[in-house]
Amino acid sequence: MREVKSAKLSESYFEIDHPSGLKILVYPKPGYKSAYAVFGTRYGSIDTQFRLPEDKDFTTVPEGIAHFLEHKLFESEELDAFQRYAETGANANAYTSFDKTCYLFSCTGNFKASLEILLDFVMHPYFTAATVQKEQGIIGQEIRMCRDEPGWEALFQLLRAMYKTHPVRIDIAGTEESISHITADLLYKCYHTFYNLSNMVLCVAGGVTAEDVLEVADRMLPKQQPVTIERKFHEEPREVNAPYVEETLAVASPIFSLGFKEAITTPERSLREILLSQIVLEAICGKTTPFYAELLTGGLINTSFETEYFCGYGYAATIFTGESPDAKEVRRRLIERVRSLQETGIAKDDFERIRKKLYGRAVMSFNDIDGIANAMVSAHFCGEGLFDEVETLGVLTLDEANARLRESIDTDCAALAVILPKGDDVCNS
Amino acid sequence: MQAQPKITQIGEKIRLLQVGAARPKTTCISILLLTPMRQNPAETTVLASFLAHSCARYPTLSALNARLEELYGALLSGEISRLGEAYCLRLSVDCLADALALDKEAVSRAALELLLELLLEPKASDGKFDEAQLRTEVRLCAEDLESEQNDKRAWALVRMLETMCADEPYGYPRAALLAGVRAVTPESMYRAWRELLKTAQITVQVTGDVDMAPLEALLREKLGGLSDRAPAELSTVFVESCDDVTEVTEEQDVNQSKLVLGFRTGMCDRDDDFYARRVMADLFGGGPYSRLFTNVRERLSLCYYCSARLQRQKGLLVVQSGIERKNRDVAFQEIMRQLHVMQAGEFTDEELTASKKALCDAFAGVGDTPEGLDAYYAQFADGEVTTPEALAAGLAAVTREDVVRVSKALTLDTVYLLAGQDGEEAAANA
Structure with missing residues (x-):
């Protein structure tokens, strides 16, 4: 057991290499009544093709299977996980993203009993043809619900416009058609590949101790042989798939998602690159910039405007989303803004102010145990420590930020997705 | 502490x-x-x-x-x-x-x-x-x-x-x-x-x-120096029951239809039998142990969500679900059937305990962060405040009889359907 400390924050957490093969991270918050635990696996919607050392060929599975598996894991031959949590009072949930699946609960009492349930049901899959079929109806409705959410729809339209082959372009839940091909056998295949403890992490934050967590983990987790998973590397061209796509939905106002696809030579971005990209985004169109004010008062965007540095295994992009009556003009202005800033560089004062803001926000996030536990999962899967963000922010330089601004955003690799209200005329390109 | x-x-x-x-x-x-x-x-x-x-x-x-x-x-x-x-x-x-x-x-x-x-x-x-x-x-x-x-x-x-x-x-x-x-x-x-x-x-x-x-x-x-203060009286109309149900269907070109049911709870102010009603709403359609989740979603596979929420400050209870249009009647009937289960007291003690535990557990953690406390106390800006501890204690004291009593006070007022095109196609293909 190793204690990881931050002098800046006067906070610390414990890192444990459990004999079972699982990495366990515990962040005690003395004085807190609640605790939050996440059991996550590095397995998400992009993992559609994979191979174990004993396999000859890659296994290709239906789109949306990671999310389907997340739903199904809550069931067992006897009581399902929700029924068991009902006895402890914990609030349990799960989520699937592009690159991970996480099972979680929060509670104020009965922590050990709830942790036991979490470890037990995730370690014991139970799938049958009948339970698989039942879930197809429920997830089918979840998929339809998401198709009516214009922000979500715009993001996936954008991802399909930016990426030709990388599975980040497919919907996390798949389609009603793709999930109809899911069988109990396929679920077991995915489970035994990705739910190996060597591919997982357990993160706990709140009013608990490392000893509390270990007592349950020692009892519940048998030693497992680690697996080596080979994930298919998707050859993705530098240029975008389509520079412009649009769709109509029953929305009141047009919604856009604009992305600059980044040319990458290694599959993953470092924390340093991610933080620098966040600074770059603030410098381009943060709320303090005259540029943002111009777009806002000019009626081109409203307060729903947001930016994101979006990256994962094999993909990276700088994304801008919002509502606009003229998304193409927003694109034109943003490209112009990026090019001019790439030429002049970010001003020293702006850089320092942005850094101070990001530092404050990073520190403020350490109140929230949900945020801490989920951040520990993400940091672990990226090979980083939880406090690296606060530490790294302190040592970034303006030159690095300017270099990042110039190399990460290629204004020739832009894609724009627009959701238009039904009945509106298609705008001219 | x-x-x-x-x-x-x-x-x-x-x-x-x-x-x-x-x-x-x-x-x-x-x-x-x-x-x-x-x-x-x-x-x-x-x-x-x-x-x-x-x-x-x-x-x-x-x-x-x-x-x-x-x-x-x-x-x-x-x-x-x-x-x-x-x-x-x-x-x-x-x-x-x-x-x-x-x-x-x-x-x-x-x-x-x-x-x-x-x-x-x-x-x-x-x-x-x-x-x-x-x-x-x-x-x-x-x-x-x-x-x-x-x-x-x-x-x-x-x-x-x-x-x-x-x-x-x-x-x-x-x-x-x-x-x-x-x-x-x-x-x-x-x-x-x-x-x-x-x-x-x-x-x-x-x-x-x-x-x-x-x-x-x-x-x-x-603020102490604000001149000519004349604070307005705040009051809210509480309609305690409803005699006839209003049904409204509105069409939109959406992939999933939304069914929303509005009930009058019988409350005459925000504190009227609040604890019993809060537990009743949760047992009916709160967590995954609730009647609506276990039946409308899990047993009948009709939806991804089906929930019931109490709107304390207005004395309403609202049930929301996203369904296929062709399943509107089946879903409606099942929601009402589950309400009758509540009113007849045919829920188990385990369900009641689960609901109370989950609610109390949630309120016990409110005090951990300023954000949690700020959001919690904002709901009492219109009057007397109750601490999360006192609220949890009130919920813990609710009995089966309390839940049955307040569930009998519910009357259906409005059934609203935002109707998509989904069911039409499905029916045509069947």
Whole structure:
């Protein structure tokens, strides 16, 4: 057991290499009544093709299977996980993203009993043809619900416009058609590949101790042989798939998602690159910039405007989303803004102010145990420590930020997705 | 350990509510102003946005945001919500805890000072709000209201409530509000702002680990000195039951239909048998142990969500579900069947215990963070406050008989369906 400390924050957490093969991270918050635990696996919607050392060929599975598996894991031959949590009072949930699946609960009492349930049901899959079929109806409705959410729809339209082959372009839940091909056998295949403890992490934050967590983990987790998973590397061209796509939905106002696809030579971005990209985004169109004010008062965007540095295994992009009556003009202005800033560089004062803001926000996030536990999962899967963000922010330089601004955003690799209200005329390109 | 909040009167119907939290990284400060919904609804809506975007000292959004960045990226928000039939205009800041500032400056005092400037010294002159900024704010508010239609789940709820409460202030239609927002003037905004300061019931909430003396002094100076205060009486119409059911179906080209049921609960005020009703609503359609989740979703596989929520401040219970259109009748019948199960007391003791445990567990953790406490206490801005501990104790004491009694008091008022095209095609293909 190793204690990881931050002098800046006067906070610390414990890192444990459990004999079972699982990495366990515990962040005690003395004085807190609640605790939050996440059991996550590095397995998400992009993992559609994979191979174990004993396999000859890659296994290709239906789109949306990671999310389907997340739903199904809550069931067992006897009581399902929700029924068991009902006895402890914990609030349990799960989520699937592009690159991970996480099972979680929060509670104020009965922590050990709830942790036991979490470890037990995730370690014991139970799938049958009948339970698989039942879930197809429920997830089918979840998929339809998401198709009516214009922000979500715009993001996936954008991802399909930016990426030709990388599975980040497919919907996390798949389609009603793709999930109809899911069988109990396929679920077991995915489970035994990705739910190996060597591919997982357990993160706990709140009013608990490392000893509390270990007592349950020692009892519940048998030693497992680690697996080596080979994930298919998707050859993705530098240029975008389509520079412009649009769709109509029953929305009141047009919604856009604009992305600059980044040319990458290694599959993953470092924390340093991610933080620098966040600074770059603030410098381009943060709320303090005259540029943002111009777009806002000019009626081109409203307060729903947001930016994101979006990256994962094999993909990276700088994304801008919002509502606009003229998304193409927003694109034109943003490209112009990026090019001019790439030429002049970010001003020293702006850089320092942005850094101070990001530092404050990073520190403020350490109140929230949900945020801490989920951040520990993400940091672990990226090979980083939880406090690296606060530490790294302190040592970034303006030159690095300017270099990042110039190399990460290629204004020739832009894609724009627009959701238009039904009945509106298609705008001219 | 969480202490009882400290409440200090600053002026007539102006109170300061102060709560501590364990080793917080943040301080949360909120100013909550309550006025009757009928008083300047459009202007009040625009004020929430106008006041949060500028003031005399920071006249542009860029200047204001630069100030927030100096305060370590403090998060400022201006929102409008409803507490029963009162509007609650809320200006709030979440900022870095004073002890963590790089040179230990009092971020909390600077943040409160900023909030008070936004509220009391808006960008206005000669009895008029700044016209150019007002044009932008009107557009932002109008677009915000229009975009509610983009969230179908929320929109179906809005439409159900407008139908159900058409004769009550609560049902004030979005269309009327939107038209009102577009019609505000610099003069009407100024008058509404003066009226807000004169008539609102005001609560200032400070949560975190701060030296309160300078904050309280600042509040006394700025709010205590407000002249000609005449706080308005706040009241909400509680319709206790309904005799005939209203059914409304609206068509939209959506992938999933939304079924929303509105019930009258029999409550005559926000505290009337509240604990029993809160547990009843949860057992009916709260967590995954609830009747609606286990039957409508898990057993019949009809939907991804089917939930029941109590709207305490208005005495309503709302059931929401996303379904295929062709399953509308099956889903409706199953929801009503589960209600009868509740009324007949045919739920198990395990279900009741699960519900109470889950609710108490959730409230027990509220005191861990300033954000949790700030959000929790905001629901009591219209009157007496209850601590999370007292609330959990009240819920824990609810019995099976209590749940049966309050579930029998439910009467169905309105059934609303936002109908998509889905079921039509499916029926045609069958």
